[in-house]
């Protein structure tokens with residue numbers, strides 16, 4: 001029998017194929033099972049129009065047979081098979097895809113052919129030192145055997161086979177120190193690979209599996225009878241076949257979705273929401289997504305990898321395709337299946353991302369709408385979702401210079417001091433009295449403490465609500481948004497700004513009050529200058545406060561950087577030196593002010609210095625800032641008590 005050589009270019013290509021196209025050897029099984037499924041699809045397609053085929057959908061199967069002794073793994077299908085010429089053409093010419101030709105000739109939505117490049121078959125040589133193919137084409141009397149040990153060529157000879165179809169016999173390479181080829185002969189190893197890549201292949205993938213059972217008990221049973229066990233084998237279907245994401249939502253129960261989710265994504269808890277999404281506009285896909293009900297333990301660490309499992313025609317391409325999800329929805333788990341992906345030759349990557357981008361955009365919209373629906377219809381559930389993943393949405397609104405803030409702003413929740421519960425910005429704005437100029441917020445580390453801030457109390461006394469922000473990202477998130485939509489008194493579209501109760505002008509005073517404050521500032525200029533000097537650069541200004549009711553003193557910030565933002569930034573490497581411009585504000589109606597005034601008038605600079613330091617330290621404490629010199633502060637308080 002003459003040995004035929006692969007064409008010259010093919011030799012080189014084959015070497016490349018075997019050694020460098022795939023990063024993962026185990027995908028050979030995915031490729032051969034996909035070929036078997038394609039071959040079955042072709043015969044099944046024929047059977048739809050030609051009753052003489054005599055096969056029903058249920059008759060088709062892919063059989064895996066392993067033989068540890070002869071070190072072979074056989075993949076058999078009862079599909080269309082190959083004639084001698086087809087064996088030569090398809091397996092003798094690298095990059096010739098009979099499947100692609102078939103797909104071009106038969107444009108029908110019932111066929112879901114996987115092959116297109118004409119190279120997948122050769123991945124068998126990554127794990128086998130010899131491959132034997134025995135094939136009988138449907139409708140032919142002849143069976144042919146194709147055999148090759150790799151790059152130097154193949155042999156073709158007549159063979160025997162009863163029915164149409166193909167057996168691919170892989171002579172698995174011996175184990176080496178680095179490569180555990182034995183795994184491809186191992187029952188559990190094979191099952192795992194099938195489950196991973198080919199779970200949703202449409203035809204049953206079957207294999208004899210070893211089981212054990214108790215031997216029947218003898219009758220009568222002897223006194224000293226001990227149960228005996230025997231092993232036996234049973235043909236088992238390894239794949240689930242029907243992708244749950246291709247079913248209509250009405251056909252699947254909540255329990256089925258939940259158990260699919262838990263099984264596939266290794267979670268012990270049911271998902272908080274199931275999202276089924278299909279082809280939208282120009283993006284052609286089926287997606288089944290889940291919002292988990294709790295945070296993975298590594299969610300806020302750099303180890304967490306976002307992404308959806310990506311399938312092309314039911315075959316796994318990528319376990320975690322990050323490009324399908326925006327970062328702010330990184331908590332979403334799930335599956336996307338699309339026939340329209342431009343895969344690269346190894347199917348490990350996608351060639352261009354235009355299709356992926358379309359799917360990404362459609363999913364982003366869908367997830368956003370589903371979260372909105374959850375917020376509107378199941379508030380309790382949304383709030384527990386928020387506890388787990390809200391931070392990620394706030395980061396999303398803040399990141400990329402606020403580019404996604406508009407998309408996300410109505411999904412955000414903040415603690416309302418007035419309502420004592422979480423509210424959306426829209427809910428806050430709807431309840432704003434007509435004359436209220438700003439959305440007020442206070443930022444710090446606990447809601448209790450923030451509610452007691454003098455400035456927060458003042459705003460609340462006016463009957464306005466204050467959002468109490470306790471997470472690092474909160475204020476940054478509002479600052480980047482700057483405004484939120486609000487209709488004006490005439491019902492025209494307008495906006496309302498966010499205002500930190502501890503920064504700048506709160507817009508609460510009447511013109512008269514403003515004027516009075518200005519006059520008091522002028523009248524007390526000498527005192528304030530002296531205090532500013534006494535504080536030696538710690539504050540930018542000392543002035544009369546319009547945000548204090550009962551307290552003698554507070555600190556506010558002038559400019560865009562608030563005191564709370566300074567605290568957050570100071571914890572981040574590289575931003576330690578960032579400082580807000582602080583203003584020490586005094587309550588002119590408080591008895592302490594009279595004491596200060598008296599000290600200044602009496603020319604008692606020592607006392608003024610000491611009291612300025614004390615008041616500054618008090619203001620720092622109220623703000624939750626560390627006192628610069630706690631020992632000196634404690635001593636000063638004690639000396640006052642003596």
Ligand SMILES: Nc1ncnc2c1ncn2[C@@H]1O[C@H](COP(=O)(O)OP(=O)(O)OP(=O)(O)O)[C@@H](O)[C@H]1O
Nearest residue numbers: 035039090097098099115116117118119120121166
């Ligand atoms: N089990 C099989 N039964 C029938 N024909 C087969 C079988 N396996 C392979 N073929 C034929 O051989 C051709 C080449 O197979 P190969 O796996 O190399 O490429 P492909 O499946 O066409 O494309 P891809 O590289 O995208 O997988 C197929 O297109 C098909 O015509």
